[in-house]
Amino acid sequence: MEIKVYQKIITEIYSDIKNVEDLGKVANYIPELGNVSAENFGVNLTTIKNESFGIGNFEEKFSIQSISKILALTLAYKLEGEKIWQRVDVEPSGNPFNSLQQLESDNGIPRNPFINSGAIVVCDVLLSHLTNPKEEFLAFCKELSNNSSLNYSEKVAKSEKNTGFRNVALCNFIKSFGNIKNNVDEVLDFYFHICSLEMSCKELSEIFQFLADDNFRTHKGNYVITESQAKRINAIMLTCGFYDESGEFAFRVGLPGKSGVGGGIVAIHPDEFCIAVWSPKLNKKGNSYKGMLFLENFTTKTACSIF
Amino acid sequence: MEIKVYQKIITEIYSDIKNVEDLGKVANYIPELGNVSAENFGVNLTTIKNESFGIGNFEEKFSIQSISKILALTLAYKLEGEKIWQRVDVEPSGNPFNSLQQLESDNGIPRNPFINSGAIVVCDVLLSHLTNPKEEFLAFCKELSNNSSLNYSEKVAKSEKNTGFRNVALCNFIKSFGNIKNNVDEVLDFYFHICSLEMSCKELSEIFQFLADDNFRTHKGNYVITESQAKRINAIMLTCGFYDESGEFAFRVGLPGKSGVGGGIVAIHPDEFCIAVWSPKLNKKGNSYKGMLFLENFTTKTACSIF
Amino acid sequence: MEIKVYQKIITEIYSDIKNVEDLGKVANYIPELGNVSAENFGVNLTTIKNESFGIGNFEEKFSIQSISKILALTLAYKLEGEKIWQRVDVEPSGNPFNSLQQLESDNGIPRNPFINSGAIVVCDVLLSHLTNPKEEFLAFCKELSNNSSLNYSEKVAKSEKNTGFRNVALCNFIKSFGNIKNNVDEVLDFYFHICSLEMSCKELSEIFQFLADDNFRTHKGNYVITESQAKRINAIMLTCGFYDESGEFAFRVGLPGKSGVGGGIVAIHPDEFCIAVWSPKLNKKGNSYKGMLFLENFTTKTACSIF
């Protein structure tokens, strides 16, 4: 599809949904996230030909939170290879994002890398490979997106550290099963920093091109992961990207995607484009209310579901 | 891709896998299923242009079991419309196919239509619409596939009736929450019959063309369900088609699919083809061991995953 | 303690509690139980010396429901001996009375004989021993209490049969694990009849003398079960007699006891007495609201807890 067609459809849906009453609520379990204006609403689509269109607050940076789990997984997958699946599974959990229940019967192997427990294990894997984890992970993201402005929000990382008792519980619980190899505090510090990454919709739709474009290379000419690995990450996004609303997203939107409690969502149409949406108010399952609505309308009008 | 290319690749993989040691076990919880020869192994692919290629025991009929859940859902979706999702959800369960656990916390709303509890509710929906459920459902299948030879196996239906205590439990449990409207015995009799449908790989790859081909019409010229509804069924197959191995199938194979304990698997490549595989021995999760292996090799060699 | 002292204390507490606002609700999941007047309130205490005192509606028969689980267990224990504990455990469940969840992880062995699943297994054990189960069980109860007026309520048994889908589910679920040996319909018919037994507070406080009096013999001179077995039944009553409120009852009342959804409660003071209370409105856990309140006051004022 031509970028102009996308532009027209995005503009229409954007103005429709802008006026819809937002039934969601801004996440407040990380206090710092509560300071964002709930009115923000941005969309950006970038095709694999590098054509791009944005609307609304598409250039404003926000806390990408769990969307960063894709980036952490990508680097860990690259470094650890298929062995990584001995540490974390690829199954939808059927439970909320921060549940501890299944870990008990699953002996500390998280169901997938996109729930908190799984992402914490992925961070532990990274710590075993990296000398300066925070710096090296950031450098990886910068190369991936050819974007040197990327950074953590120390404020948000600190805010989550002070209140993230559930994540501390998860990490210690997994450690008790032997599936965390490094120091718990270091794993969590790294995890909280990764979650605090800030990007705009435009930046998000650019950094995930490697999942849309089979021939993707970074501006330095490097391959990121193999085509097969990229497809597998897309598959996990489709089955597990939205916690216990993953089936609903596949059903309504029909694209691999991933949400964050900052209100962002990215979605991939393999061989076509990456689209990012941002609206801070979340539905009950922790996914952006207007973001979900926008994407549902978008794939309906463009008939671009992968199904 | 040309049918000849598929033919070459299928033939190669088939002969490779035929000799692989089969680590699976034939299902014996329905006694009648235990009588099938474990050596059977068949594959058939049919493109949306109606080109077809089969190998091995691709013309031998077998008990399609849970694969029939797609057909039941399709007819119920057609008759009931989107209201059906008030009775059954579209989320992966993260639990075995016959689990009762989640039903308790979910108040009798099954997680999806492809676990037993969900399919039983779908049967209940059909009973509320049909006058002669078994006859009308069979007629629907016959029109869908232009195949008048389709039939139930009374032997298998009876065998399951005599031993399917878990399904009787499920149906009564859901009834206790008010989510079964008809008589429990009638719902189960219908459910056991639907599961007893017999088809060959060739027939399976034909009957599911309506999920691969957006413009599908039956030989009588009738549309089955809308394009959007077909995509949604594909989405549910991808997230929920293989019980608690659904994520694994999406990860390794990357196509919407559905398995049955008779050892059959169907998979759809939207706008391209439907493929059916049959090998009776099942892995621990209840999915055909060689069937899974075949399809993983097939999408790897053809690079035809939807991701 | 002299019967006169009990009489004085019972009379006082009775008149206090009679006027307390009843925050409970009459059980309506068995339609026939909903027809009982919620105003009924009776108490009867019988000492092991056969002194007795009753007040209020203490001579009116009501549906004893789950209280009959003690009688079924007693006869099954007598007939099967210690082997019975291979079929049902003696642990508190920590779950509601009709939960199916634990059965799945416990492979069909119910946690204790006083939740529905456990009592259904006990009924199955009885069916394997008795030729005319309903007649012989009733005869056992009549001898135990020297009371030929005892009988089932066919109305209540039928009412539960028509609506007891949860119990049908439980029985089939356990059967699927192999822990029901007889025909499911026969087990349930027997179970529903046992639950439909009707007794007054006076009759209840008499029939359970064998649990209070170490030297108990029936009027025909027969021993019922051994002293050690009686103590063990008391122990199970204390830890499991009130579903997921068993700890609360031990904590507040401090006597082995058992409740029924008909609003009855019996409690035993070993070597002293048996007391029965009846008030149909139930609290959220399914135990008589005023019955619990009465017994808490009673053991506080008499200081007769076993602790």
Place this chain on the structure above:
Amino acid sequence: MEIKVYQKIITEIYSDIKNVEDLGKVANYIPELGNVSAENFGVNLTTIKNESFGIGNFEEKFSIQSISKILALTLAYKLEGEKIWQRVDVEPSGNPFNSLQQLESDNGIPRNPFINSGAIVVCDVLLSHLTNPKEEFLAFCKELSNNSSLNYSEKVAKSEKNTGFRNVALCNFIKSFGNIKNNVDEVLDFYFHICSLEMSCKELSEIFQFLADDNFRTHKGNYVITESQAKRINAIMLTCGFYDESGEFAFRVGLPGKSGVGGGIVAIHPDEFCIAVWSPKLNKKGNSYKGMLFLENFTTKTACSIF
């Protein structure tokens, strides 16, 4: 019963069980506990008249571990009164001692004060009342037992701190529900110290006299808790003192009791005595194998069950 009778029975059972093959295993999840000789076996009974009899290693101190949960609860109950039950429930859990599962559905309210989660909340309550928690708690224990030799084992406390990830998980998990008011590290440090208390069987049978003797006063003449409160603690011990083997202990032994993973068990016969047993090898549920066996024989031979 006279102390001489107890002495005779204890001596007999002790020599019988000493030679029984010990099917248990020494706890090794706290490394320091693994250093204790598995051959130790001691028993001590002290009556409310302060008559005492011990045998075997009854004067050797060992790590009392979870038995200290009774002492922590007693002091917290004394200081906080009945309000404490808003923070922790009195129901058996039906789950292992360190399970996190129920906390999720119970919103961070532990089922009872004798599982780890409950004892951690009790420690948090104490921290809110005490200025120097470790010193004041120890002083309380010393007065209770008139025994100035009581002390923590810093080695064991440190050993558990270094490996107790599950308890760290529990404490943070409860904190995430708001049911821990103090700093997590301080709560855990206090908890690990309390568990590290060391006592002999003799000392244990003395310190718990306040639960056996209604008129108990400390050597300084102070009442500890009210008679009603003592009875309630006994009730919780009976329903919850042995994790998911509590029902079994009530069934076989029939006394309120509490075990620890150091291999100790105390049991109370109200108005009669306190008995303590020590043998380090534990059964699968985490309770002393020979300790359970000894007490079962003891209550059988003395017929001293509370039922």
